[in-house]
Amino acid sequence: MIRTILIDDEPLAxxxxxxxxxxxxxxEIVAECSDGFEGLKAITQFRPDFIFLxxxxxxxxxxxxxxxxxxxxxxxxxxAFDEFAIKAFEVNAAxxxxxxxxxxxxxxxxxxxxxxxxxxxxxxxxxxxxxMSPAQQHRVVVKTGGVIKIIPVNDIHYFEADDDHVxxxxxxxxxxxxxxxxxxxxxxxxEQFIRIHRSYLINLAQVxxxxxxxxxxxxxxxxxxxxxxxxxxxxxKLKAALGI
Numbered sequence: 001m002i003r004t005i006l007i008d009d010e011p012l013a014x015x016x017x018x019x020x021x022x023x024x025x026x027x028e029i030v031a032e033c034s035d036g037f038e039g040l041k042a043i044t045q046f047r048p049d050f051i052f053l054x055x056x057x058x059x060x061x062x063x064x065x066x067x068x069x070x071x072x073x074x075x076x077x078x079x080a081f082d083e084f085a086i087k088a089f090e091v092n093a094a095x096x097x098x099x100x101x102x103x104x105x106x107x108x109x110x111x112x113x114x115x116x117x118x119x120x121x122x123x124x125x126x127x128x129x130x131x132m133s134p135a136q137q138h139r140v141v142v143k144t145g146g147v148i149k150i151i152p153v154n155d156i157h158y159f160e161a162d163d164d165h166v167x168x169x170x171x172x173x174x175x176x177x178x179x180x181x182x183x184x185x186x187x188x189x190x191e192q193f194i195r196i197h198r199s200y201l202i203n204l205a206q207v208x209x210x211x212x213x214x215x216x217x218x219x220x221x222x223x224x225x226x227x228x229x230x231x232x233x234x235x236x237k238l239k240a241a242l243g244i
Contacts, residue, residue: 001028002113005046007039007062008054008078013099017052017078020106027110036065037148043069049117050074055085060148063088063130064141067178068148074116076109084133092126124183131187140168142175151175153192157224159184159201169224194241196220196234204241 004027006014014032021027031042035057043051050073055062062079066072077096079085089096095109095116130136140151151170160167165176166184185195195201206222210230213219218230220238230238 002026002050002117003028003030003046003048005029005031005033005039005042005048005051007033007036007042007051007057007065009034009057010054013054013078013101016101017106020101020103020110023107024110036060036062039065040068040143040148043073048073050076050113052076052078055079055082060141060150061135063127063133064136067127068141068143074113074119076113076116082133084130087132088126088130091129094126128183128187131183137187137189140177142168142177144175149175153188154203154205157203157206157222157226158228159193161199169226171224191241194234194237196228196230196238198231200228200234202228207238207242210235210238 006017006029008014018029021029030046030048033039033042037059039051039053053062053066053075055077056079062077066075075094077085077089077094078099078101079096080099086096095112097105097109138153140153140156142149142151151168155170155172157169159181160169161181162176164178166179166181168175168177181195181199181201184193184201192204193201194204202220202222206224208221208223210218210220216232218235219227220230221227
């Protein structure tokens with residue numbers, strides 16, 4: 001049997017998928033979830049071969065949920081039309097079903113399933129493209145100690161490169177995200193977050209002052225009383241952003 005999980009906040013949409021799956025007796029539904037929090041727990045518990053995943057869901061959306069899954073399964077996305085979602089799917093050649101889902105299109109996706117199962121999980125490119133969505137540019141979702149936390153970007157003082165992760169410094173402490181500095185530099189509002197150094201991306205609203213440390217070497221003081229180094233390129237960007 002091929003194991004799957006249905007993750008969608010609309011009971012009717014889950015019912016449609018269940019009805020269509022009756023024509024595919026080798027597919028076993030091991031769980032149904034109404035949001036990304038439940039979906040993350042179910043994936044961890046059941047380790048399905050693939051999932052049906054809605055994008056627009058309360059609390060966290062489908063893309064944000066996937067960012068938190070270690071070794072994610074294959075995915076068939078189910079969604080109403082969304083410009084950023086469709087662009088992300090096309091970039092990654094991911095399979096998706098537009099709502100309302102039609103039986104013929106569903107059957108096509110299922111017939112392509114064996115090939116999908118042999119492919120790698122959703123790529124960083126897909127998630128990075130999806131992150132361009134306005135809905136995702138105002139917050140960062142992290143998992144810490146088994147708890148999912150939604151951090152508004154306004155609460156983030158700076159991002160710091162930390163080995164294979166990025167450390168987020170906030171008013172509530174430090175959190176880690178399995179992303180790259182380039183990911184955040186490319187997806188966050190460039191008028192709010194400035195890359196001042198290869199290891200630091202700062203919230204412009206946190207800048208208290210800039211000082212010359214030594215010849216052609218600057219440091220910036222944040223309102224949280226943290227000093228950070230500023231590269232030559234970063235200094236040019238910072239001056240332009242501050243209008244000085």
